[in-house]
Amino acid sequence: MCGIIGIINLDRRRFSGELIAKGLSHLKDRGNGLGSGYAGYGIYPDNPDDWCFHIFFTSEDARLKTEQRLDAAFKVTKKEPLPVKPMTSVKRPPLIWRYFLKIPAIRPTSTGSAEEREKKYIFALVMEINSSGEGAFVASSGKNMGIFKGVGFPDEMAEFYRLDEYRATAWTAHNRFPTNTPGWWGGAHPFGLAELSLVHNGEISSFGINKRYLESFGYHLALQTDSEAILYLFDFLTRIHRLPLEIAAVALTPPHWEIIDCLPPDEKKLYTALRMIYASCLINGPSALVLGFDSGMMGLNDRIKLRPLVAAESKSFAYISSEESGIVAVAREKLKKIRHPAAGEPVIFKYRPTKNQIKPVTNRDGSKTGGHQS
Amino acid sequence: MRHKQNLVEFKIIRDRERCIQCEVCARQCAFEAHIFDADAREMESVDALCAGCQRCVSLCPTRALTVIKNPQEFRPDSYWTKNVLQGIYKQADTGGVLLSGMGTDKIYKSYWDRILLDASQVTNPSIDPLREPMELRTYLGAKPEKIELRSVGKTRKPRLAVKLAPQLRLETPIMFSAMSYGAISYNTITALARAAAKSGTFWNTGEGGFPKALYEYAPHTIVQVASGRFGVHSGYLNAASAVEIKIGQGAKPGIGGHLPGEKVSRLISETRMIPEGSDAISPAPHHDIYSIEDLAQLIGALKEATRYEKPISVKIAAVHNAAAIASGIVRAGADIVAIDGFRGGTGAAPTRIRDNVGIPIELALASVDERLRKEGIRHRASIVAGGGIRNSADVVKAIALGADAVYIATSALVAVGCHMCQKCYTGKCNWGIATQNDYLVKRLNPDIASERLSNLLKAWSREIKEMLGGMGIDAIESLRGNRLRLRAVDMTDTEMTILGIKPAGESL
Incomplete structure (x- = not known):
């Protein structure tokens, strides 16, 4: 059991991390103090175009080794220890540093747009650091976003990371009740890779084959957890195979054959092909998740809805949560359209096209960055 | 010479009190292990011809027949076993290649029997196949590594862009x-x-x-x-x-x-x-x-x-x-x-x-x-x-x-x-x-x-x-x-x- 929640301001207005922490705290019963975390989008308006890495280190030595790798691969614009508040209840945190990085001109040998090439570069670096065994773990690696996670209850992690000092256009959060892997800082959610972040409640029974499939494409599952695998599946399908998010969601949680067989011919062909080709991507077993990305967030349930998931909208906010209580607790406006998404039905909230973009978050403008999900 | 050296594999036991001389066994056995002795007016069996297929045992109306492995052994030897000796005798008799039907009956390690399956408990619920769809459908054939899509109509609906290879x-x-x-x-x-x-x-x-x-x-x-x-x-x-x-x-x-x-x-x-x-x-x-x-x-x-x-x-x-x-x-x-x-x-x-x-x-x-x-x-x-x-x-x-x-x-x-x-x-x-x-x-x-x-x-x-x-x-x-x-x-x-x-x- 875990608790997940996501809040997005559809007009790209930034709001404080206090709000998401409050929402997550209402799901306190769904965790056991062995892991909590938050992902915020649009939190670094001063460095919107830099790749921002949040990295956990087990030692100073690990930090120095990893920084050598970073220095070799990037132009480091800024580096600093992530500001935290030492707390007696937060035991043995790792060294946590934040780096703002620019990618040097990438040789145009690889294919794809400039953005795709950059993401490929980031992917390779993250895999390299996480699999190096040097005691470093990249917690987040996106632009103008960051992940704040660790071992502790939701309110403790929010206080530890001084979440009230950050303002984001969208937040996702997770309260952990670990089952398969021991609670540790890297293993807490959200999981991040480039701009994608994932919070997940569940334990997938298909992990063995999802993992083998990903590994054959060069993914390194540093944490050996199913949630990490799901994040990488989304990255693989949307970035490498360039599938629209909606189609990627079908590949992960496709309808049953008895439904596919009744679809109109064209759709039947498409869904049959998706299931045939992406058989190893199917995530089987209980799952409720919120995926954060450049232009919004998505909620998704497993094929037979073995975990709860509620979505709601108000005038300028949208919410996805394990429980309605988390949404009600943080709603500032009148809630409308409270709904319980069906099994396998993706709920996608994207920022509205803006006329008067609130500065300084222009970097999230879809037209400018040309994110493939928009 | 032949039959003297080789042991017969099976022994046919006929319960004389149950046998009604109906000759079903004789008709059923293509190996001719059962014959009707007209003079004695009794069914007889020839162990040496029995293949151990159990057809007669299954069809005997009075359940008078039992076919068992012949308990007679050569002098016990864990290396020169009965099978080894039988093979040599047969080949010395005929000069032929030994033939067999069906798969090997030798004792080799079975890996299936040393593999155990997992089951879900608590954190990941088991699924009841009587309540939920349980899908066994499988397509055999070559699949592309990735799907190719095209968009159609005003709503840009995604459609499959290429034909897949034939599948079973x-x-x-x-x-x-x-x-x-x-x-x-x-x-x-x-x-x-x-x-x-x-x-x-x-x-x-x-x-x-x-x-x-x-x-x-x-x-x-x-x-x-x-x-x-x-x-x-x-x-x-x-x-x-x-x-x-x-x-x-x-x-x-x-x-x-x-x-x-x-x-x-x-x-x-x-x-x-x-x-x-x-x-x-x-x-x-x-x-x-x-x-x-x-x-x-x-x-x-x-x-x-x-x-x-x-x-x-x-x-x-x-x-x-x-x-x-x-x-x-x-x-x-x-x-x-x-x-x-x-x-x-x-x-x-x-x-x-x-x-x-x-x-x-x-x-x-x-x-x-x-x-x-x-x-x-x-x-x-x-x-x-x-x-x-x-x-x-x-x-x-x-x-x-x-x-x-x-x-x-x-x-x-x-x-x-x-x-x-x-x-x-x-x-x-x-x-x-x-x-x-x-x-x-x-x-x-x-x-x-x-x-x-x-x-x-x-x-x-x-x-x-x-x-x-x-x-x-x-x-x-x-x-x-x-x-x-x-x-x-x-x-x-x-x-x-x-x-x-x-x-x-x-x-x-």
């Missing part, structure tokens, strides 16, 4: 493996064809040709092109749903086959396209395939001949280098790779080959699947594993090791009455299965036999669903290659490495 659609991941008409009777292949059609799966003609009368089952038929090329013509290739090139067979890797002329009846001569009464000899290799390039050419030729509308399968025996060979087969263009383990059955094989050549399917399957994944070509072909699949648990384990589907043949024959007496090559099958003798063939009613086969597939499918549900999986593709759900007991580290599974007791 299976409603359960179990097919009937190749057994030729000739090796087995017409009624038996009829039963297999009907059961495949009813169960939404496939049967395989082997190298026996495809009798025209069974073309109505073509949508559930895989035809074989083997080294003898018997029965192969364009109508045959195009009637079928898929074409399988048989390179080898698990029971006798590296050698061909031989259907004696006595078995080549009019109908068999028609379907095999050879003269009546002539021997049908399948050479050891295909004489047009001496290399992987040659195989690629045959695959190409068959695809041309079938207008690229049928998947082409290549079947090999599980041998030491199976992984590399399979990789070559996939790169040569095969849509399906069928691997037949050393426990696979046969109508006739030289005993020493049957008992000593090849490797267990579990190990071959695991290494092939891993190799194809490492090379990034696993999607280009489906893997079908066969050779000793005895029950639904074996099927589940095979799929978790990496198979898309399995082939069964011995289990299918047992379902229709086979008692594994291993005398298929004599043509005297008392159960009407491995025979062309009309009197014996009639014993197998295709209606009843096909129902028994359908029942077997239904029962196994139900059990597979239960096991999947227990693992918290509701679609077979999430089991395929999911070796994390398997654990090993009583295996060496090397064996576990090859199988890609962890020891029991080790968690995720």
Whole structure:
């Protein structure tokens, strides 16, 4: 059991991390103090175009080794220890540093747009650091976003990371009740890779084959957890195979054959092909998740809805949560359209096209960055 | 001299008080182990002729018969065993190659029996197959690595942009493996064809040709092109749903086959396209395939001949280098790779080959699947594993090791009455299965036999669903290659490495 929640301001207005922490705290019963975390989008308006890495280190030595790798691969614009508040209840945190990085001109040998090439570069670096065994773990690696996670209850992690000092256009959060892997800082959610972040409640029974499939494409599952695998599946399908998010969601949680067989011919062909080709991507077993990305967030349930998931909208906010209580607790406006998404039905909230973009978050403008999900 | 040196294998015990001299046993035994002694007006039995097939025991109306293993032994010797001595005596008698039917009966380690399955508890609920859909549907054939989409209409709806390679659609991941008409009777292949059609799966003609009368089952038929090329013509290739090139067979890797002329009846001569009464000899290799390039050419030729509308399968025996060979087969263009383990059955094989050549399917399957994944070509072909699949648990384990589907043949024959007496090559099958003798063939009613086969597939499918549900999986593709759900007991580290599974007791 875990608790997940996501809040997005559809007009790209930034709001404080206090709000998401409050929402997550209402799901306190769904965790056991062995892991909590938050992902915020649009939190670094001063460095919107830099790749921002949040990295956990087990030692100073690990930090120095990893920084050598970073220095070799990037132009480091800024580096600093992530500001935290030492707390007696937060035991043995790792060294946590934040780096703002620019990618040097990438040789145009690889294919794809400039953005795709950059993401490929980031992917390779993250895999390299996480699999190096040097005691470093990249917690987040996106632009103008960051992940704040660790071992502790939701309110403790929010206080530890001084979440009230950050303002984001969208937040996702997770309260952990670990089952398969021991609670540790890297293993807490959200999981991040480039701009994608994932919070997940569940334990997938298909992990063995999802993992083998990903590994054959060069993914390194540093944490050996199913949630990490799901994040990488989304990255693989949307970035490498360039599938629209909606189609990627079908590949992960496709309808049953008895439904596919009744679809109109064209759709039947498409869904049959998706299931045939992406058989190893199917995530089987209980799952409720919120995926954060450049232009919004998505909620998704497993094929037979073995975990709860509620979505709601108000005038300028949208919410996805394990429980309605988390949404009600943080709603500032009148809630409308409270709904319980069906099994396998993706709920996608994207920022509205803006006329008067609130500065300084222009970097999230879809037209400018040309994110493939928009 | 002969009978004095060799011990008889079985002993027939007749309860004289129960025997009513009805002669059923005499009529049922094609080996003529029972005779009516007219002078004594009593039934007699000749132990030396008994094959141990249990036909008489099953049909005796008064249950007067028992057939047991002959308790008489040679002087005990753990190295020079009874079997060893018997073989030497037989060969000294005849100067011949020892023959056997069915798969090897030697004691080799069974890996299936050392693999345990996982089940869900608490954190990941098991799924009740009586309440939730439990999907076994499987598509065999080459898949593209990625989907190609195009958008249509104002709403830019995504649609499939390219046509996929031809596929076989299976409603359960179990097919009937190749057994030729000739090796087995017409009624038996009829039963297999009907059961495949009813169960939404496939049967395989082997190298026996495809009798025209069974073309109505073509949508559930895989035809074989083997080294003898018997029965192969364009109508045959195009009637079928898929074409399988048989390179080898698990029971006798590296050698061909031989259907004696006595078995080549009019109908068999028609379907095999050879003269009546002539021997049908399948050479050891295909004489047009001496290399992987040659195989690629045959695959190409068959695809041309079938207008690229049928998947082409290549079947090999599980041998030491199976992984590399399979990789070559996939790169040569095969849509399906069928691997037949050393426990696979046969109508006739030289005993020493049957008992000593090849490797267990579990190990071959695991290494092939891993190799194809490492090379990034696993999607280009489906893997079908066969050779000793005895029950639904074996099927589940095979799929978790990496198979898309399995082939069964011995289990299918047992379902229709086979008692594994291993005398298929004599043509005297008392159960009407491995025979062309009309009197014996009639014993197998295709209606009843096909129902028994359908029942077997239904029962196994139900059990597979239960096991999947227990693992918290509701679609077979999430089991395929999911070796994390398997654990090993009583295996060496090397064996576990090859199988890609962890020891029991080790968690995720």
